[in-house]
Amino acid sequence: MLLKNKTVIVTGATRGIGKTIFYRLAEEGANVVGVYARNDQAANEIERDLNEKGIERSLYKGSVTDRSFIEGLMNSVNERYGKIDVLVNNAGVTGDSFITQMSNEQWKHVYDTNFLGTYICATTVLPYMEEQNEGNIVNLVSTTGVIGREAQSNYGASKGSIMGLTRLLSRKYARKGLKINAVAPGMINTEMIKHVPQSKIDNFLRFTNEKRLGEPEEVANAVLFLSSDLCGYLDDTVLKVDGGFLR
Numbered sequence: 001m002l003l004k005n006k007t008v009i010v011t012g013a014t015r016g017i018g019k020t021i022f023y024r025l026a027e028e029g030a031n032v033v034g035v036y037a038r039n040d041q042a043a044n045e046i047e048r049d050l051n052e053k054g055i056e057r058s059l060y061k062g063s064v065t066d067r068s069f070i071e072g073l074m075n076s077v078n079e080r081y082g083k084i085d086v087l088v089n090n091a092g093v094t095g096d097s098f099i100t101q102m103s104n105e106q107w108k109h110v111y112d113t114n115f116l117g118t119y120i121c122a123t124t125v126l127p128y129m130e131e132q133n134e135g136n137i138v139n140l141v142s143t144t145g146v147i148g149r150e151a152q153s154n155y156g157a158s159k160g161s162i163m164g165l166t167r168l169l170s171r172k173y174a175r176k177g178l179k180i181n182a183v184a185p186g187m188i189n190t191e192m193i194k195h196v197p198q199s200k201i202d203n204f205l206r207f208t209n210e211k212r213l214g215e216p217e218e219v220a221n222a223v224l225f226l227s228s229d230l231c232g233y234l235d236d237t238v239l240k241v242d243g244g245f246l247r
Helices: 016-027 040-052 067-081 104-132 143-147 153-176 191-195 198-206 216-227
Strands: 007-011 031-036 057-061 086-089 135-140 178-185 238-241
Touching (some): 007 104, 016 031, 016 040, 016 086, 031 040, 031 067, 040 057, 057 067, 067 104, 086 104, 135 153, 135 216, 143 238, 178 216
Parallel strands (some): 007 086, 086 135, 178 238
């Protein structure tokens, strides 16, 4: 098991890619701690399922933009397990529109959840990892943040900012034993796809070498790699899981 006895925190852990990551890391022996904002029903179902499988886990409800909540969470996890080995910053929202058609509130909601939430979680966990002289942070970004898409202006800007944060933190903390990387999924086959027009999916696939949607498990495997000792010399890296998206 790649993460046996490791303590892992995953934000946005009750749906989509985050849920798959949560399960995948648990399967590899990690003590998994999930963070979610609203969906109590999904959280309870995950708790019951993992309890039946005998997997050590816990779920905390709160906002990643609430520093007091995140500070309390990190302290509780550290007290319970004695360490925090991995943080996966997955929590995020969308609110697609062109930049000239977007209100300040629309911009702020997406940017705060995606970038500010990642910033708060990362800067809160860093002192624990620095004291341990080891730790891995994996930030979920997006191909939209890599290439930019005009109809996803706030989302793309938030993910691009997270890539910049990843680089900044990696340069500062690499010599202290920390590895900080990012994963950039393309269009992934989650429940969110149900709300995407087929024409948009077809256009994405037209510019994708693989000519198919990605699966959440494929993203989770990339996160597992960057969370484990297998990542070795990789640092300050944005690992694209996008089927060879060309634009």
